[in-house]
Amino acid sequence: xxxxxxxxxxIARARRRAPKVREERITLAHGAGGKATQTLVDDVFVxxxxxxxxxxxxxxxxxxxxxxxxxxxxxxxxxxxSPVFFPGGDIGDLAVNGTVNDLAVSGARPSHxxxxxxxxxxxxxxxxxxxxxxxxxxxxxAGVAIVTxxxxxxxxxxxxxxxxxxAGVGVLDRxxxxxxxxxxxxxxxxxxxxxxxxxxTIMLARGELDLAADxxxxxxxxxxxxxxxxxxxxxxxxxxxxATRGGVATVLNEIARAAGLTITVDEPAVPVQPPVAxxxxxxxxxxLYVACEGRFVAVVSATAAETALTALRSHPLSADATxxxxxxxDPSALVLLNTTFGGTRxxxxxxxxxxxxxx
Amino acid sequence: xxxxxxxxxxIARARRRAPKVREERITLAHGAGGKATQTLVDDVFVxxxxxxxxxxxxxxxxxxxxxxxxxxxxxxxxxxxSPVFFPGGDIGDLAVNGTVNDLAVSGARPSHxxxxxxxxxxxxxxxxxxxxxxxxxxxxxAGVAIVTxxxxxxxxxxxxxxxxxxAGVGVLDRxxxxxxxxxxxxxxxxxxxxxxxxxxTIMLARGELDLAADxxxxxxxxxxxxxxxxxxxxxxxxxxxxATRGGVATVLNEIARAAGLTITVDEPAVPVQPPVAxxxxxxxxxxLYVACEGRFVAVVSATAAETALTALRSHPLSADATxxxxxxxDPSALVLLNTTFGGTRxxxxxxxxxxxxxx
Numbered sequence: 001x002x003x004x005x006x007x008x009x010x011i012a013r014a015r016r017r018a019p020k021v022r023e024e025r026i027t028l029a030h031g032a033g034g035k036a037t038q039t040l041v042d043d044v045f046v047x048x049x050x051x052x053x054x055x056x057x058x059x060x061x062x063x064x065x066x067x068x069x070x071x072x073x074x075x076x077x078x079x080x081x082s083p084v085f086f087p088g089g090d091i092g093d094l095a096v097n098g099t100v101n102d103l104a105v106s107g108a109r110p111s112h113x114x115x116x117x118x119x120x121x122x123x124x125x126x127x128x129x130x131x132x133x134x135x136x137x138x139x140x141x142a143g144v145a146i147v148t149x150x151x152x153x154x155x156x157x158x159x160x161x162x163x164x165x166x167a168g169v170g171v172l173d174r175x176x177x178x179x180x181x182x183x184x185x186x187x188x189x190x191x192x193x194x195x196x197x198x199x200x201t202i203m204l205a206r207g208e209l210d211l212a213a214d215x216x217x218x219x220x221x222x223x224x225x226x227x228x229x230x231x232x233x234x235x236x237x238x239x240x241x242x243a244t245r246g247g248v249a250t251v252l253n254e255i256a257r258a259a260g261l262t263i264t265v266d267e268p269a270v271p272v273q274p275p276v277a278x279x280x281x282x283x284x285x286x287x288l289y290v291a292c293e294g295r296f297v298a299v300v301s302a303t304a305a306e307t308a309l310t311a312l313r314s315h316p317l318s319a320d321a322t323x324x325x326x327x328x329x330d331p332s333a334l335v336l337l338n339t340t341f342g343g344t345r346x347x348x349x350x351x352x353x354x355x356x357x358x359x
Numbered sequence: 360x361x362x363x364x365x366x367x368x369x370i371a372r373a374r375r376r377a378p379k380v381r382e383e384r385i386t387l388a389h390g391a392g393g394k395a396t397q398t399l400v401d402d403v404f405v406x407x408x409x410x411x412x413x414x415x416x417x418x419x420x421x422x423x424x425x426x427x428x429x430x431x432x433x434x435x436x437x438x439x440x441s442p443v444f445f446p447g448g449d450i451g452d453l454a455v456n457g458t459v460n461d462l463a464v465s466g467a468r469p470s471h472x473x474x475x476x477x478x479x480x481x482x483x484x485x486x487x488x489x490x491x492x493x494x495x496x497x498x499x500x501a502g503v504a505i506v507t508x509x510x511x512x513x514x515x516x517x518x519x520x521x522x523x524x525x526a527g528v529g530v531l532d533r534x535x536x537x538x539x540x541x542x543x544x545x546x547x548x549x550x551x552x553x554x555x556x557x558x559x560t561i562m563l564a565r566g567e568l569d570l571a572a573d574x575x576x577x578x579x580x581x582x583x584x585x586x587x588x589x590x591x592x593x594x595x596x597x598x599x600x601x602a603t604r605g606g607v608a609t610v611l612n613e614i615a616r617a618a619g620l621t622i623t624v625d626e627p628a629v630p631v632q633p634p635v636a637x638x639x640x641x642x643x644x645x646x647l648y649v650a651c652e653g654r655f656v657a658v659v660s661a662t663a664a665e666t667a668l669t670a671l672r673s674h675p676l677s678a679d680a681t682x683x684x685x686x687x688x689d690p691s692a693l694v695l696l697n698t699t700f701g702g703t704r705x706x707x708x709x710x711x712x713x714x715x716x717x718x
Binding site: 063115116124125 | 434
């Protein structure tokens with residue numbers, strides 16, 4: 001969430017000197033949420049759709065409807081996860097929670113969702129029924145209603161079973177705005193729970209790795225934990241982001257760049273469940289880059305940090321919330337990691353896509 | 360648009376005795392907008408998502424946000440048209456106009472759209488740029504803003520170039536409600552222009568038929584014509600529907616069934632451009648079933664019909680609006696066609712999908 005002027009500046013910047021897409025064809029990296037995605041969005045979409053309400057780096061766009069009406073947040077996500085069923089969830093609850101979470105971390109109260117299906121000819125109706133049931137349950141759990149939808153069917157070989165696109169709206173009835181622009185040196189970086197469970201679960205569910213672990217996706221609605229946080233420290237929250245594609249590392253980089261401040265993370269403080277840590281080590285992947293679907297990063301003022309953590313820990317979906325770092329004055333806008341072994345390294349934005357189609 | 364009680368009744372009905380999906384696997388017919396789609400929606404989605412705000416037969420769901428806030432309409436559609444470029448338009452303006460039109464015929468003023476892309480690895484970036492530009496232009500033409508989006512990439516062979524899902528919101532600030540429940544015997548059936556141009560254009564663009572015609576898609580935003588109509592006869596409009604998948608025949612059947620009244624159409628009065636009529640005759644397809652993407656059906660009171668037509672004809676996008684039929688007392692809830700040759704036949708709901716992926 002940013003001011004209109006910031007967005008206009010960003011559009012102007014994007015038009016003027018944003019990196020251009022150099023590839024002639026779309027690659028998996030363009031969908032990975034990292035540098036290639038950002039370049040594609042800036043070069044192709046931001047310039048073509050340019051308007052003051054267009055979201056900048058946020059997870060949802062703030063729109064005003066009518067005069068005197070409430071501020072509204074609108075968001076959308078397509079879900080193409082493979083496989084569609086995995087331990088701890090499926091594409092259905094992922095599609096509901098994903099949109100609920102984008103609204104929640106924008107500070108809005110998620111209320112209404114749409115759901116559009118692109119089905120591949122031959123997809124089992126029983127599987128679709130299971131997915132729809134799961135969506136209904138996820139919506140009930142999050143307290144939102146799926147109010148409208150669409151179904152398209154494509155020929156065999158032109159899809160992959162089931163793709164779902166959800167969009168959502170919610171009322172932004174809290175005062176103030178959240179965004180990287182509010183971040184200040186000294187602020188605390190919190191995560192709402194252990195990271196990387198969703199991404200590793202999907203990798204293992206594909207069965208391509210000779211690896212098993214007692215692990216399930218963290219897919220969950222974050223509107224509860226976010227409300228607990230905002231109720232406890234209404235003036236202490238600077239910005240929130242759910243850590244999906246590209247993981248916590250990507251979210252922190254986006255915040256650091258947009259704020260023009262450096263973020264320092266203490267590696268030993270980053271909560272990673274042993275099976276996730278083990279799988280990541282075997283695969284040579286840093287858990288900081290692995291997607292979560294039920295965790296968020298919150299930047300809060302230093303004075304609010306303790307109260308914020310207590311509030312988060314009071315909610316079952318963020319019981320293991322913890323502080324992993326802080327914001328420093330350094331204007332190089334990097335994300336630095338103080339490693340477990342005593343060194344410091346830069347945590348850069350993801351290039352390429354080591355984990356396609358995890359959401 | 361229906362009352363909450365009607366929707367609850369419908370949910371109960373759907374649960375109790377709606378036709379069940381008998382197929383074990385999804386077929387193209389499930390995406391055609393006819394009987395199979397309706398059965399799938401009722402049996403799988405309506406039962407799973409059941410909630411009072413869930414749209415019944417409408418093109419968008421009416422939701423109330425906050426207390427005292429305006430009534431809002433929300434809608435979504437996925438676009439999987441093949442080919443993505445065709446005479447008169449492309450998947451981009453189709454995706455914008457389609458969602459604008461669903462909002463407009465719900466009586467809302469379309470304002471904000473989201474756009475989510477599922478791209479196939481290898482899709483030309485230049486094509487994506489062209490599509491995005493076209494979306495930006497369509498949005499500007501319709502007076503809406505694309506405020507948020509998402510991009511996913513799937514591996515080669517798991518998509519078909521570019522699928523787009525748009526969702527949209529608009530304020531419903533006109534008094535009254537529109538819906539089949541308001542339809543009365545004697546009402547006039549209007550169409551806003553010649554029918555079937557989009558569907559026939561797509562069929563020809565596929566190049567599978569040894570047929571050429573000087574024809575382009577009718578893709579266009581309908582919020583202008585709808586506003587002209589509602590401004591002219593604010594109390595005379597019963598229900599509006601844009602005639603997309605399944606064409607005018609499907610829209611009329613939905614209205615007739617929901618209203619419990621019969622609709623009689625005069626075949627000679629149905630406006631069909633000569634190239635559309637010619638292609639349909641060669642292909643053995645009834646133009647009444649062919650999709651439009653810039654035409655809508657309006658049911659208006661008999662006394663409002665002339666004023667309504669004058670208002671529609673004053674707008675360039677509905678300059679050829681005309682009356683094609685009327686509502687009769689007969690409770691069999693059929694759609695009857697008085698044919699050019701003097702006979703009468705039933706125009707039933709589409710079964711199967713003669714025209715897959717036209718939108």
